[in-house]
Amino acid sequence: MGIYEELKARGLIAQVTDEEEIRELLNNGKAVFYIGFDPTADSLHVGHFMALCLMKRLQMAGNKPIALIGGGTGMIGDPSGRSDLRQMMTTETICHNCDAFKKQMERFIEFGEGKAMMVNNADWLMKLNYVDMLREVGCCFSVNNMLRAECYKQRMEKGLSFLEFNYMIMQSYDFYHMFQAFGCNMQFGGDDQWSNMLGGTDLIRRKLGKDAYAMTITLLMNAEGKKMGKTASGAVWLDPNKTSPFDFYQYWRNVGDADVLKCIRMLTFLPLEEIDAMDKWEGSQLNRAKEILAYELTKLVHGEDEAEKAQETARALFSGTGDAENMPATVLSEDRFENGKIGVLNLLTACGLCASNGEARRLVQQGGVMVSDKKAEVTDVYDREDFSGEGVVIKKGKKIFHRAQI
RNA sequence: GGGGGAAUUCCAGAGCGGUCAAAUGGGGCAGACUGUAAAUCUGUUGUCUACGACUUCGAUGGUUCGAAUCCAUCUUCCCCCA
Numbered sequence: 001m002g003i004y005e006e007l008k009a010r011g012l013i014a015q016v017t018d019e020e021e022i023r024e025l026l027n028n029g030k031a032v033f034y035i036g037f038d039p040t041a042d043s044l045h046v047g048h049f050m051a052l053c054l055m056k057r058l059q060m061a062g063n064k065p066i067a068l069i070g071g072g073t074g075m076i077g078d079p080s081g082r083s084d085l086r087q088m089m090t091t092e093t094i095c096h097n098c099d100a101f102k103k104q105m106e107r108f109i110e111f112g113e114g115k116a117m118m119v120n121n122a123d124w125l126m127k128l129n130y131v132d133m134l135r136e137v138g139c140c141f142s143v144n145n146m147l148r149a150e151c152y153k154q155r156m157e158k159g160l161s162f163l164e165f166n167y168m169i170m171q172s173y174d175f176y177h178m179f180q181a182f183g184c185n186m187q188f189g190g191d192d193q194w195s196n197m198l199g200g201t202d203l204i205r206r207k208l209g210k211d212a213y214a215m216t217i218t219l220l221m222n223a224e225g226k227k228m229g230k231t232a233s234g235a236v237w238l239d240p241n242k243t244s245p246f247d248f249y250q251y252w253r254n255v256g257d258a259d260v261l262k263c264i265r266m267l268t269f270l271p272l273e274e275i276d277a278m279d280k281w282e283g284s285q286l287n288r289a290k291e292i293l294a295y296e297l298t299k300l301v302h303g304e305d306e307a308e309k310a311q312e313t314a315r316a317l318f319s320g321t322g323d324a325e326n327m328p329a330t331v332l333s334e335d336r337f338e339n340g341k342i343g344v345l346n347l348l349t350a351c352g353l354c355a356s357n358g359e360a361r362r363l364v365q366q367g368g369v370m371v372s373d374k375k376a377e378v379t380d381v382y383d384r385e386d387f388s389g390e391g392v393v394i395k396k397g398k399k400i401f402h403r404a405q406i
Numbered sequence: 407g408g409g410g411g412a413a414u415u416c417c418a419g420a421g422c423g424g425u426c427a428a429a430u431g432g433g434g435c436a437g438a439c440u441g442u443a444a445a446u447c448u449g450u451u452g453u454c455u456a457c458g459a460c461u462u463c464g465a466u467g468g469u470u471c472g473a474a475u476c477c478a479u480c481u482u483c484c485c486c487c488a
Contacts, residue, residue: 255443260443286443287443357456
């Protein structure tokens with residue numbers, strides 16, 4: 001089975017421009033492909049992780065990846081899948097984010113001579129001259145067609161600025177540029193990028209009369225049709241400082257039954273046969289599958305040690321035995337105490353478990369808080385000494401554990 | 407450039423000048439049930455020194471005993487015509 005077939009079997013491929021050609025290129029290690037990453041935050045998240053895995057898989061099959069950081073396109077902002085104008089980012093934030101991305105990616109992909117490349121499209125996009133640019137590529141784009149593109153459709157109702165309208169042209173230009181500069185013959189991206197990517201293959205065909213290919217990766221959706229990798233408080237980050245390995249583990253440990261196998265197939269590197277065997281699992285047996293999923297992903301992102309720790313901690317906490325060293329912890333600062341004492345409500349907000357005192361109060365009143373295995377009351381007060389040594393374990397709801405120490 | 411409309415709490419979306427911290431739905435959080443799943447049911451969802459007080463309804467001024475609701479200016483967005 002070639003790599004293309006494997007990707008397909010894993011359900012990673014959404015759309016392709018020319019299946020035969022792409023299969024041929026990928027299976028024979030002849031593809032020089034790129035995936036773009038927009039520096040919209042200072043850390044990569046789960047969505048990017050899929051792309052990184054894909055890069056890794058293809059690299060292992062002998063193809064050459066180019067990771068493109070959108071330092072230039074970030075100046076514009078991609079309107080795809082957005083219902084409103086993206087907030088414009090300052091040049092400084094973009095640079096900062098680019099650096100952060102670079103560091104994270106190096107953990108997954110091997111860069112260097114003859115291996116993967118990392119480039120920043122600011123290097124060529126920022127130099128472009130408006131009129132030259134229009135004359136060079138502007139003539140190749142049909143506004144009529146662009147307006148028909150899926151990525152703009154929803155924005156036709158809400159309003160779309162000219163700035164954002166140009167995003168597709170910028171992205172197309174990237175491909176065109178890299179096709180010539182690095183022999184890049186293929187582009188991958190999320191399925192929401194399809195129209196932007198076609199813009200690139202089209203431009204190459206028109207300008208150079210050559211063929212280039214594009215393929216999109218299935219977006220990771222749950223059974224309800226929502227994007228996965230998001231929580232109420234935002235994305236699930238790969239940066240351990242933004243999403244702790246334990247929380248990361250728990251996110252996957254808690255996916256719905258209907259989604260486990262899909263996630264394992266798409267995100268892990270487990271052999272397909274092994275996954276197919278799991279397909280038959282059902283009911284509470286799926287809990288085992290969820291553990292595997294969570295462990296494997298944590299291992300990939302944070303390393304084996306962290307995965308081990310997270311798993312042990314989770315098992316200990318949920319089985320109610322053993323103590324759990326690796327749960328998220330907060331060190332209480334002195335000024336949180338008043339005369340050497342602290343009330344539950346303050347404790348909860350100090351640990352970031354509640355956003356406000358009022359929220360903490362409600363939570364406690366509804367019986368959602370346990371401190372050291374005892375149900376908390378609003379009037380509870382703790383001594384400073386209680387937090388020395390191992391500290392105190394706070395349980396919010398059924399699944400959130402937190403340790404408070406001094 | 408001309409004409410019309412809209413801005414409400416996380417989102418969507420109600421809201422007579424007093425009874426509005428603001429209907430309803432979604433989402434979130436918690437409780438029950440469970441398998442750390444889903445579905446379902448219940449409670450809750452501005453802040454605080456909490457049976458009371460304080461700050462909110464795009465921004466700034468104004469009318470009024472009183473304004474999310476009326477007036478003016480500004481900002482942003484949408485629609486129609488050019």
